[in-house]
Amino acid sequence: xxxxxEPGKTYLMQGNExxxxxxxxxxxHFASSYPGxxxxxxxxxxxxxxxxxxxxxxxxxNETTALQACMGASFANARSICVVKQNGLLVQxxxxxxxxxxxxxxxxxxxxxxxxxxxSSTNEFDSRHMAVSANVPMxxxxxxxxxxxxxxxxxxxxxxxxxxxxxxxxxxxxHGRGGVKLGEIPExxxxxxxxxWDKMLGLNWLHSYLLEKLEWAREEFEDCEFNHFxxxxxxxxxxxxxxxxxxxxxEALDDLGIEDEVGVLSLGTLWPLPEKLxxxxxxKAKRVLIVEEVDPFLEEHxxxxxGKEKLNIDICGRNDILPKVGELNPDVLIKALREFLGIKExxxxxxxxxxxxxxxxxxDRELTFCAGCPHRATFFALKQALIKEKNPGxxxxxxxxxxxxxxxxxxxAVQFMSCMGSGISAAGGLGQLTKYGFDxxxxxxxxxxxxxxxxxxxxxxxxxxxxNILHIVLDNSAxxxxxxxxxxxxxxxxxxxxTDKLSIKAICESLGCRVEIADPFNLQETIDLIFEMNxxxxxxxxxxxxxxxxxxxxxxxxxxxxxxQELCKGDxxxxxxxxxRVWGCPANIWDFEKGCAAIDEVVCVGCxxxxxxxxxxxxxxxxxxx
Amino acid sequence: MLTNVVxxxxxxxxxxxxxxxxxSALVExxxxxxxxxxxxxxxxGGSVMxxxxxxxxxEPGVLIPLGKADIIxxxxxxxxxxxxxxxxxxxxxxxxxxxxxxxxxVLTGEDEYPPIxxxxxxxxxxxxxxxxxxxxxxxxxxxxxxxxxxxxxxxxAGLEExxxxxxxxxxxxxxxxxxxxxxxxxxxxxxxxxxxxxxxVK
Numbered sequence: 060x061x062x063x064x065e066p067g068k069t070y071l072m073q074g075n076e077x078x079x080x081x082x083x084x085x086x087x088h089f090a091s092s093y094p095g096x097x098x099x100x101x102x103x104x105x106x107x108x109x110x111x112x113x114x115x116x117x118x119x120x121n122e123t124t125a126l127q128a129c130m131g132a133s134f135a136n137a138r139s140i141c142v143v144k145q146n147g148l149l150v151q152x153x154x155x156x157x158x159x160x161x162x163x164x165x166x167x168x169x170x171x172x173x174x175x176x177x178x179s180s181t182n183e184f185d186s187r188h189m190a191v192s193a194n195v196p197m198x199x200x201x202x203x204x205x206x207x208x209x210x211x212x213x214x215x216x217x218x219x220x221x222x223x224x225x226x227x228x229x230x231x232x233x234h235g236r237g238g239v240k241l242g243e244i245p246e247x248x249x250x251x252x253x254x255x256w257d258k259m260l261g262l263n264w265l266h267s268y269l270l271e272k273l274e275w276a277r278e279e280f281e282d283c284e285f286n287h288f289x290x291x292x293x294x295x296x297x298x299x300x301x302x303x304x305x306x307x308x309x310e311a312l313d314d315l316g317i318e319d320e321v322g323v324l325s326l327g328t329l330w331p332l333p334e335k336l337x338x339x340x341x342x343k344a345k346r347v348l349i350v351e352e353v354d355p356f357l358e359e360h361x362x363x364x365x366g367k368e369k370l371n372i373d374i375c376g377r378n379d380i381l382p383k384v385g386e387l388n389p390d391v392l393i394k395a396l397r398e399f400l401g402i403k404e405x406x407x408x409x410x411x412x413x414x415x416x417x418x419x420x421x422x423d424r425e426l427t428f429c430a431g432c433p434h435r436a437t438f439f440a441l442k443q444a445l446i447k448e449k450n451p452g453x454x455x456x457x458x459x460x461x462x463x464x465x466x467x468x469x470x471x472a473v474q475f476m477s478c479m480g481s482g483i484s485a486a487g488g489l490g491q492l493t494k495y496g497f498d499x500x501x502x503x504x505x506x507x508x509x510x511x512x513x514x515x516x517x518x519x520x521x522x523x524x525x526x527n528i529l530h531i532v533l534d535n536s537a538x539x540x541x542x543x544x545x546x547x548x549x550x551x552x553x554x555x556x557x558t559d560k561l562s563i564k565a566i567c568e569s570l571g572c573r574v575e576i577a578d579p580f581n582l583q584e585t586i587d588l589i590f591e592m593n594x595x596x597x598x599x600x601x602x603x604x605x606x607x608x609x610x611x612x613x614x615x616x617x618x619x620x621x622x623x624q625e626l627c628k629g630d631x632x633x634x635x636x637x638x639x640r641v642w643g644c645p646a647n648i649w650d651f652e653k654g655c656a657a658i659d660e661v662v663c664v665g666c667x668x669x670x671x672x673x674x675x676x677x678x679x680x681x682x683x684x685x
Numbered sequence: 686m687l688t689n690v691v692x693x694x695x696x697x698x699x700x701x702x703x704x705x706x707x708x709s710a711l712v713e714x715x716x717x718x719x720x721x722x723x724x725x726x727x728x729x730g731g732s733v734m735x736x737x738x739x740x741x742x743x744e745p746g747v748l749i750p751l752g753k754a755d756i757i758x759x760x761x762x763x764x765x766x767x768x769x770x771x772x773x774x775x776x777x778x779x780x781x782x783x784x785x786x787x788x789x790x791v792l793t794g795e796d797e798y799p800p801i802x803x804x805x806x807x808x809x810x811x812x813x814x815x816x817x818x819x820x821x822x823x824x825x826x827x828x829x830x831x832x833x834x835x836x837x838x839x840x841x842a843g844l845e846e847x848x849x850x851x852x853x854x855x856x857x858x859x860x861x862x863x864x865x866x867x868x869x870x871x872x873x874x875x876x877x878x879x880x881x882x883x884x885x886v887k
Contacts (some may be wrong), residue, residue, distance in 0.1 A: 070709070070712065070716055071705070071709040072712075103842070178723060178724070179724075204744075231747050234721075234722040234724070235719065235747040236718070236719065236721075237718070237719045237720075237747070238712050238718060238744065242774075247726070303746075306747070310745070310746050310750070314750065362763055383798075388750075389749075390751045391752050418807060419766070419799035419803045419804060420799065421763050422700045422788050422791050422796035422797065423788060423790060424695065424730065424732045424788040424789075425730070425731075425788060427730045444771070467793065468789065498824055636793075639793070640792065640793045640794055643789060643792065643793060645786075645787075645789070645792070648787055649787075649791060649792060649794075651798075659786075661825075
């Protein structure tokens with residue numbers, strides 16, 4: 060669908076697909092990324108179509124290496140696109156700031172996907188601050204169609220300004236679908252020879268030039284097709300919306316029946332702001348509501364602008380009548396507009412018919428590891444090993460599916476978690492204190508993709524400074540959290556070519572510390588090994604190898620797993636429902652009628668590990684692959 | 686015309702895929718469609734929800750306002766109730782798979798899964814039409830428990846609010862599947878469709 064040469068035809072596209080299509084219509088030569096939700100799918104799709112469409116796509120080790128690769132391609136006039144999530148953009152901070160000073164040659168579009176409400180993130184950081192800090196232009200689409208249309212525009216703008224352009228999208232774009240009318244896929248521009256005096260130097264003597272480029276962008280944005288005005292021209296009440304805020308605002312006005320009484324200025328050009336355009340509308344308004352995700356970014360910049368012009372108007376938004384945190388939606392807007400305009404509520408928005416007294420209590424649905432997930436076994440074993448210590452040990456986590464180890468899914472084992480690569484370094488720091496009387500074992504964990512992303516420098520620091528820690532690599536042969544993208548240890552490139560697998564073991568052994576490998580499904584052996592390694596001083600590394608269950612279940616023959624219900628003693632056993640309550644695999648269910656354990660055959664992937672935790676041997680396993 | 690459909694379930698049941706297929710079929714037919722997907726780290730047992738909005742006027746936004754769902758298609762009973770309380774109104778039609786999937790808190794004994802009769806009673810009391818469909822069981826019988834999502838799409842298409850015919854959905858199915866999987870999907874779609882049409886509900 061993304062590759063079809065059918066200009067004018069409309070398809071239902073996911074926002075992530077629209078980014079791919081936009082890159083094709085922008086004549087992309089080069090694409091690089093490190094996966095991060097909600098935009099993880101983009102490069103996966105690009106890798107599959109790259110050969111066919113004549114461009115190059117790669118998964119990089121981390122977001123910084125990805126952006127730097129794009130800058131290298133841009134030097135030869137190639138159009139390049141780099142796709143990251145908000146955390147990735149923060150990882151790139153140094154590269155963006157220094158790179159902005161040096162500028163670009165071929166168009167460079169940096170797509171950042173923010174995640175208001177943190178649906179698939181640990182945070183809801185607002186990327187827009189980066190554009191201000193680094194002095195680079197930033198755009199944000201209001202719809203899936205605009206997402207596609209903005210990318211060719213961003214490439215043109217980037218080449219005109221000789222500057223990278225950031226395109227900010229949010230989860231509602233990436234994971235939303237809408238009709239997209241296809242445009243032409245152009246011939247790609249040829250590369251240029253890099254001449255003796257061509258330069259991309261990020262040096263401070265270009266600081267003034269950097270600011271001049273920003274002013275050229277502002278002029279460009281004063282009259283840009285991606286800024287819209289809807290509703291009543293010259294209305295006393297003005298809404299200024301950024302990105303998807305436009306749709307919520309229009310829907311809310313429609314719902315309240317005041318769409319003809321209010322003006323809505325929607326900004327697709329977020330930085331630098333088109334000040335003349337904004338002032339033209341501000342000067343006619345008495346009150347302004349700013350609708351944006353997540354921080355009061357436009358609100359504060361527009362307030363400053365109004366102050367500078369000495370305009371006497373009320374400007375409201377995320378600082379007051381809209382929630383300070385979280386994602387917007389039509390309902391939040393309807394409520395805020397009622398308050399803003401003093402409109403009384405006619406009827407409650409809910410059906411109002413729920414017989415509250417009889418209403419059942421709906422249990423929450425907490426996230427957990429998938430059925431058959433090796434992390435369940437790992438954290439079960441780790442917890443068992445650590446509680447055998449005089450003072451229980453401390454576990455530092457990192458970013459991946461195993462963040463759920465801070466919850467019930469992982470026995471609440473993880474007590475520290477910050478950003479990618481942070482676990483090993485933080486553990487290294489705490490591990491030093493064991494030389495000064497701190498008496499607890501220190502363990503850090505990371506996944507295989509995270510290992511390559513930023514863990515290696517932390518391991519080197521721990522080795523150099525001889526920290527007393529055990530580091531465990533949870534090697535499930537996949538970047539599982541984001542959808543199984545290749546990484547340096549998987550032996551495949553983004554475009555599906557075979558490449559040398561980097562060995563985590565060989566890299567760890569090159570540090571000159573003790574390295575062991577085990578299978579977390581061998582529970583007792585893993586418990587004993589962790590306990591024993593923790594007795595040793597210095598840096599130790601344990602690699603726990605077992606493929607991600609979601610991947611393995613596609614190729615591995617499923618074992619038959621069932622409960623011999625006459626062997627299960629139910630609540631009389633004294634095991635405290637070990638299988639369903641402690642082990643906690645979603646396939647280990649409880650037969651509430653019979654009062655004994657059972658297996659949900661639809662959910663079970665047949666790993667059979669739960670049989671090892673049943674004290675009665677009531678869980679039976681037969682056939683299948685190991 | 687604006688029709689709002691909430692399609693909800695649990696990670697791994699295929700409701701995102703199903704709502705994408707239904708949306709594509711409606712776009713092929715010329716409707717303006719938006720699908721908002723809320724899933725996060727959904728493969729890990731959490732609630733998953735799609736908002737499918739169908740209009741013949743302007744492009745709809747991706748989120749349905751509270752209380753504005755015309756139809757709720759739920760792949761699990763308590764998810765049906767959760768969404769009915771949030772997005773439903775007395776005119777909402779609800780189709781739900783009767784098979785419970787227990788949340789972690791229920792398995793660990795900290796929470797209770799309400800009696801299925803109580804769930805059904807509350808759904809019935811607060812909706813215009815309430816249909817319990819054993820979609821997972823029907824899919825297992827047809828040979829693949831994963832096909833429950835297509836059965837539910839068949840059931841959805843069976844409602845009179847949905848401007849889509851089976852052949853139009855098959856067009857999109859055949860762009861996405863081949864051979865035996867395509868045949869199975871077409872077959873199970875019709876079992877869902879017929880369950881609604883021949884069951885006398887529209």
